[in-house]
Amino acid sequence: MAQKHILSSVDEVSTFSAKFVVDTAVEAINERGIFTLGVSGGSIINILASNLAENPNVNWSKWKVFFCDERLSSFSSEDSTYGQFKSKLIDKVGCHDSWVAINPELPVVECAKDYEEKLKKTFTGSWPEFDLLLLGMGPDGHTCSLFPGHQLLQEKEKWIAPISDSPKPPPCRVTMTYPVINNARKVAFISAGSGKADTIKAIFTPVDDESKLLPAARVKPTSGSLHWIMDTGAASKL
Numbered sequence: 353m354a355q356k357h358i359l360s361s362v363d364e365v366s367t368f369s370a371k372f373v374v375d376t377a378v379e380a381i382n383e384r385g386i387f388t389l390g391v392s393g394g395s396i397i398n399i400l401a402s403n404l405a406e407n408p409n410v411n412w413s414k415w416k417v418f419f420c421d422e423r424l425s426s427f428s429s430e431d432s433t434y435g436q437f438k439s440k441l442i443d444k445v446g447c448h449d450s451w452v453a454i455n456p457e458l459p460v461v462e463c464a465k466d467y468e469e470k471l472k473k474t475f476t477g478s479w480p481e482f483d484l485l486l487l488g489m490g491p492d493g494h495t496c497s498l499f500p501g502h503q504l505l506q507e508k509e510k511w512i513a514p515i516s517d518s519p520k521p522p523p524c525r526v527t528m529t530y531p532v533i534n535n536a537r538k539v540a541f542i543s544a545g546s547g548k549a550d551t552i553k554a555i556f557t558p559v560d561d562e563s564k565l566l567p568a569a570r571v572k573p574t575s576g577s578l579h580w581i582m583d584t585g586a587a588s589k590l
C-alpha cells in the first residue's frame with residue numbers, strides 16, 4: 353500500500369522531498385555507514401537540486417548516487433540527467449565523487465552493461481538493495497525508461513537494461529529494471545502539476561488484469577515501502 357504525501361505547492365513538494373531524502377540518508381548511514389540513492393530525470397531535477405544543494409545536513413562523503421534511468425546524451429546536453437544535476441547541484445557543492453554517471457560515449461548495449469558493472473562495485477548479492485529510489489512519472493504512465501507496452505516491462509535478469517526505441521526522445525537510454533526497483537528499501541514517486549492528475553488517478557485505480565497496469569503502477573516494492581509525494585494539482589483526481 354502506497355503512502356501518499358500531499359503538499360499544497362510545488363515549493364512544498366520540493367522542501368518535503370529534500371527532507372525525506374536527507375532523513376532517509378541519516379537513517380541509512382547510522383545503520384549501514386552508507387546511503388545508496390537512485391535519482392530520476394525530468395521534473396525531479398529542479399524539484400530536488402537547489403534544496404539538496406543548500407542543505408547543510410548532507411554528509412556527501414557517505415552518499416552514493418546512481419541514476420534510475422539516463423539518456424545517452426553528452427553531459428553538456430540538457431537531456432543528460434547527470435549533466436543537469438552537475439550544473440544545478442554537484443558543481444555547486446563539490447560532491448562529484450558521490451555520483452556514479454553512465455558513459456554516454458558507449459553504444460547503448462555496452463553502456464547498460466558498463467553501468468551495471470558500476471553498480472556491482474557497490475552492491476553484492478543477486479539484486480542491489482537501494483536505500484531509496486526517487487522516481488518520476490510521465491503523463492503516459494512511464495517511469496524510469498519503462499514505457500507502456502514495451503518489452504522491457506518483462507525484463508527479469510538484467511539490473512540495467514538498454515533501450516534504443518524510447519517513445520520519448522532521446523531514443524537511446526539505459527534504465528533500472530523492475531527486479532531492481534522493487535528490491536529497494538524505499539521507493540518514492542515525486543509528481544507535481546495537474547497535468548499528471550488523470551494518470552495518477554489511473555495508477556491508484558484497481559485493474560482486473562495486471563497486464564493492463566501502467567509502468568508506474570507496476571512499482572510494488574517486495575519488502576520496502578512505497579511513497580507518492582504530490583502537490584494538490586497532481587493529487588486532485590484522487
Ligand SMILES: O=C1O[C@H](COP(=O)(O)O)[C@@H](O)[C@H](O)[C@H]1O
Nearest residue numbers: 392393394395396488489490496
Ligand atoms: O524521460 C523521463 O521522464 C520521466 C518523467 O519525467 P517528468 O518530467 O514528467 O517528471 C523521468 O522520471 C525519467 O527519469 C526521464 O528519463
